[in-house]
Amino acid sequence: MSSTTAPTAAATSSGRQVVRRRTVLADGRDLYYYDWPGTPRQTPPDTRPLPPPPDSGEARFDPRTGDWVYVATHRQQRTFLPAADQCPLCPSTPAFATEIPGPDYAVAVFANRFPVLVGTAAGPIEPDGSLLQAEPATGRCEVICFASRHDLAFADLTPDEVRLVVEAWADRTVELCARPDVRQVFCFENRGVEIGVTQHHPHGQIYAYPNVTPRTARMIRHAVAHRDANRTNLFEDLVAAELADGSRVVAANDHWVAFVPFAAHWPFEVHFYPRVRVGDLRGLGDAERDAFAPLYLDVLRRFDRLFDLPMPYIAAWHQAPLGAGGEPKVPGADELALHLELYSNRRSPTALKYLAGTESGMDTFSNDVVPEDAARRLREV
Numbered sequence: 560m561s562s563t564t565a566p567t568a569a570a571t572s573s574g575r576q577v578v579r580r581r582t583v584l585a586d587g588r589d590l591y592y593y594d595w596p597g598t599p600r601q602t603p604p605d606t607r608p609l610p611p612p613p614d615s616g617e618a619r620f621d622p623r624t625g626d627w628v629y630v631a632t633h634r635q636q637r638t639f640l641p642a643a644d645q646c647p648l649c650p651s652t653p654a655f656a657t658e659i660p661g662p663d664y665a666v667a668v669f670a671n672r673f674p675v676l677v678g679t680a681a682g683p684i685e686p687d688g689s690l691l692q693a694e695p696a697t698g699r700c701e702v703i704c705f706a707s708r709h710d711l712a713f714a715d716l717t718p719d720e721v722r723l724v725v726e727a728w729a730d731r732t733v734e735l736c737a738r739p740d741v742r743q744v745f746c747f748e749n750r751g752v753e754i755g756v757t758q759h760h761p762h763g764q765i766y767a768y769p770n771v772t773p774r775t776a777r778m779i780r781h782a783v784a785h786r787d788a789n790r791t792n793l794f795e796d797l798v799a800a801e802l803a804d805g806s807r808v809v810a811a812n813d814h815w816v817a818f819v820p821f822a823a824h825w826p827f828e829v830h831f832y833p834r835v836r837v838g839d840l841r842g843l844g845d846a847e848r849d850a851f852a853p854l855y856l857d858v859l860r861r862f863d864r865l866f867d868l869p870m871p872y873i874a875a876w877h878q879a880p881l882g883a884g885g886e887p888k889v890p891g892a893d894e895l896a897l898h899l900e901l902y903s904n905r906r907s908p909t910a911l912k913y914l915a916g917t918e919s920g921m922d923t924f925s926n927d928v929v930p931e932d933a934a935r936r937l938r939e940v
């Protein structure tokens with residue numbers, strides 16, 4: 560069972576049109592191919608005999624902290640570091656059918672076969688005051704393949720290829736944040752076995768959560784308090800302060816600023832902000848979308864030069880929990896500014912930072928690298 564719909568313009572708010580072609584995989588999951596207009600694209604059917612996708616796991620509430628914990632036992636069966644000729648994210652060949660039936664692709668997004676969050680609900684999840692509350696872990700987990708070539712890293716992409724990834728992220732944000740049961744859309748990349756990746760192929764993930772995550776809730780709380788105290792936006796003031804100080808700025812262009820935060824948690828950590836505050840990826844105009852790629856690629860390549868090693872990293876897009884029309888899904892959500900956090904757990908050529916007692920037990924980081932030194936070293940490599 561497989562079907563392909565006619566190509567449509569992706570639902571991006573920028574001026575540059577992207578073509579999205581949807582197909583359905585053998586077990587009913589969606590797959591989207593993203594291309595620039597005029598790119599020929601074969602979208603053959605998925606011929607694999609696949610079992611039905613799993614039911615949702617559980618979202619269990621921790622009444623001590625207010626955190627939701629997702630329990631998904633089926634993830635134990637997922638593919639772990641397959642050989643290159645068994646990669647499920649490469650295009651399919653006559654000899655090996657993968658998650659992507661086509662013989663090639665530019666950017667592909669599909670629903671994860673082993674999702675933490677799956678299915679829909681009438682609305683987001685809310686604590687009900689009970690001590691042992693479990694809800695279905697609804698929402699969506701997607702995989703985004705940044706390139707068809709297995710041996711590339713994100714840093715190897717061209718600016719035009721990065722721009723297409725940005726369009727795909729923005730399009731997924733448009734679609735997922737419109738769901739009434741989704742509160743927050745999170746696009747991220749884990750890179751390197753040191754971070755825990757299970758696939759070497761250049762790819763990221765997109766989570767659509769039925770709750771506002773604890774980090775986001777905390778940032779909104781602080782931004783609202785800052786607004787109440789100063790009548791200004793916390794993130795705008797923060798970017799202005801970092802630019803005025805300058806000692807932690809790693810790179811900047813007309814539309815973006817990249818700096819090591821004053822209170823960096825990780826040995827090497829860089830935050831990227833558009834100079835004009837927007838809530839999420841949908842808010843970025845053409846100029847910002849174009850200008851992101853050169854700056855991000857520059858910093859990623861600095862990361863790799865730092866120790867002459869492929870740097871393990873997490874790249875995490877923080878987006879405001881906004882609805883289809885940009886309305887806040889929780890009070891104060893419109894104070895949160897879109898930004899990307901990039902950080903590595905590598906602190907030297909031979910040493911990694913682990914989240915040990917103070918970090919895991921108390922959510923309190925200790926950082927062995929002074930943020931100003933990290934910024935200087937990143938500027939110098």
Ligand SMILES: [Zn+2]
Nearest residue numbers: 646649709760
């Ligand atoms: Zn691959």
